[in-house]
Amino acid sequence: MNKLKVGMISFAHGHAHSYLHSLAALPQVEVVAIADEEKSRVEGVVTKHGIAYYENYLDLLAIADIDAVVICSENAFHAKHTIDSARAKKHVICEKPLGISVSEMEQMIAVCEENGVQLFTAFPCRYLAAVISAKAAVDRGDIGDILAIKGTNRGTMPGKWFVEPELSGGGALLDHTVHVMDLMNWFTGSKVTEVYAYAATLFHEDLKVDDAGMIHVKFENGTIGVLDTSWSRPKAFPTWGDVTMEIVGTKGTISVDSFAQKNEMFSNAIGKGQYLGWGDSMDHYMVEAFVNALLEGKPAPISGLDGLRSAEVALAGYQSVKTGQPVQI
Numbered sequence: 388m389n390k391l392k393v394g395m396i397s398f399a400h401g402h403a404h405s406y407l408h409s410l411a412a413l414p415q416v417e418v419v420a421i422a423d424e425e426k427s428r429v430e431g432v433v434t435k436h437g438i439a440y441y442e443n444y445l446d447l448l449a450i451a452d453i454d455a456v457v458i459c460s461e462n463a464f465h466a467k468h469t470i471d472s473a474r475a476k477k478h479v480i481c482e483k484p485l486g487i488s489v490s491e492m493e494q495m496i497a498v499c500e501e502n503g504v505q506l507f508t509a510f511p512c513r514y515l516a517a518v519i520s521a522k523a524a525v526d527r528g529d530i531g532d533i534l535a536i537k538g539t540n541r542g543t544m545p546g547k548w549f550v551e552p553e554l555s556g557g558g559a560l561l562d563h564t565v566h567v568m569d570l571m572n573w574f575t576g577s578k579v580t581e582v583y584a585y586a587a588t589l590f591h592e593d594l595k596v597d598d599a600g601m602i603h604v605k606f607e608n609g610t611i612g613v614l615d616t617s618w619s620r621p622k623a624f625p626t627w628g629d630v631t632m633e634i635v636g637t638k639g640t641i642s643v644d645s646f647a648q649k650n651e652m653f654s655n656a657i658g659k660g661q662y663l664g665w666g667d668s669m670d671h672y673m674v675e676a677f678v679n680a681l682l683e684g685k686p687a688p689i690s691g692l693d694g695l696r697s698a699e700v701a702l703a704g705y706q707s708v709k710t711g712q713p714v715q716i
Contacts (some may be wrong), residue, residue, distance in 0.1 A: 390417045391678050394453045396444045396468050397460035398428040399548060400482050402509065402670065406457050407432060409674040416678055422447040444468060448475040455681060458482060461554040462561075466491040469506065473499045480507040480677050484565045484701065485694030487556025492698060496691040507677045507687040508694030510569045512630055514672035515645045518570060521634065525574055530636030533575055536612045537635075538567040542628030544618040550596050557705060558596025560586045563616035564701035565694075567630060568604075572696050574634065577608040579696070583713040584704030590619055602704045616701075625651070626662040 393416055395403060410416050418436065422444035423429045433440045441447045448456070448471060455478035458468045466486050472479050479499065485508050486492035499506040512518060525533065540563040548554040549562060572578070582604050586597035600616040620628050630645035648666030673689075680687050703714040 389682075390415055391682055392417050392419045392452050392454050394419055394447045394450065394456045394477070395421045396447065396456050396458045396472070397423050397464070398432070399423075399425075399461045400459040402482060403457070403459035404432070405668070405670040406459065406480075406509075406674055407436070409668065409671040410457070410678075411436060412671065413675060413678060415682060419453055420447045420450060445471065448472060448477060453477060455479065455677075461548050462487050462556045463554045466495050469495045470498045473502045473504050473506070476502055476504060478505045478507075478681055480509055480674075481691075481694070482509045483569075483694065484556070484561055484698040485691060486698060487561070487702075489695065489699050489702060492691070492695040496695065499691060505681065505687045506691035506694075507680075508569075508689050508691060508697075509673065510566060510689050510693065510697075511669035511673040512566045512570055512645065513573065513689060514669040514676070515630070516666055517643050517645050517647065518630075521632070521641050521643045522574060524641055525634065525636075529639060530634065530641055531638030533610050533634060533636050535610060535635045536571050536574065537633040538571065538612065538614040539629055539631045540564075540567045541615055541617050541619050543620040543622060543624065544591050544594075544598055550594050552596050555596065557701065558586070558588075558594070558600075559598050559616050559618045560584060560600035560602065560704050560708075561698070561701040563600070563618070563628075564602055564614060564704065565697040567614050567632065568602075568612075568697040568700050569689075569693060570630075570632065571604070571606075571612050571614075572693070574632075575606050575608060575610045577606040577610060579604045579612075579700050579703075579716055580607050581605040581713050581715055582700055582703040582707055584707040586704065586708045590617070600704070602700065604700060623659050625660045 420439040422441040586600040589599040632643040649662040
């Protein structure tokens with residue numbers, strides 16, 4: 388069997404560990420190399436899996452038989468890493484948000500198209516069981532036409548480079564708009580045309596970025612949406628956050644609690660209650676979908692344009708916060 392040979396660029400984002408685990412579990416994949424300028428971030432995994440290590444990602448891209456790369460660098464480097472990968476003729480799966488400006492995301496998409504490689508935005512929430520079932524119900528017409536969606540992606544403040552604006556490009560409004568906004572775009576099949584947002588630093592002192600946000604949108608087809616993007620979960624909370632949606636249609640309503648598949652565990656050693664998910668891994672199914680699309684010569688199921696369409700809403704949200712007015716897209 389011909390295997391897809393994959394390289395990984397940066398473990399700055401913690402999702403890289405899950406993506407590596409998912410890739411390593413697929414018999415049709417061989418992870419060839421990992422590049423990270425901070426060796427300490429990857430020393431454990433390269434030793435455990437026997438994977439070649441490079442400090443400079445350009446050395447990884449020079450490996451001729453690598454077919455695709457997974458990019459989990461700081462948000463500010465997504466564009467550079469993706470563009471260089473595309474010019475090296477490597478397919479790309481890029482962590483969200485795809486970029487930190489509309490112009491750089493447009494360039495990422497264009498360069499990938501020019502070089503005949505696929506650009507896949509990492510939106511694993513599309514592969515959650517509850518989300519898949521809800522999408523199927525909407526497509527069947529079970530609730531009629533969608534009138535409104537109320538969503539939440541409330542998380543725990545991640546710290547590290549996520550709160551350094553020069554590396555992250557923004558705070559909670561950017562970090563936590565994109566996942567559920569992608570789901571809203573996917574469910575409605577429409578494009579956001581107007582954004583009104585609120586963002587502030589309410590939960591943590593001395594942050595350089597916002598940790599609270601509410602974003603309101605209007606879609607081209609008339610649907611309206613609202614999303615709580617806040618890093619409002621304290622460290623003592625049993626899990627990092629949530630992904631929920633209330634989808635209101637002309638004939639009914641669907642409630643989605645994406646991480647409801649859990650066991651509750653209480654341990655003195657840990658010092659707090661924990662939610663332990665027992666459902667299927669969304670990261671595994673997302674990575675598998677990307678791999679199979681490449682091996683079968685099919686378009687990636689989640690595109691660079693999908694990544695742009697969600698991130699541009701968050702970026703417009705920041706414009707709205709500055710002006711206090713709705714922003715047209």
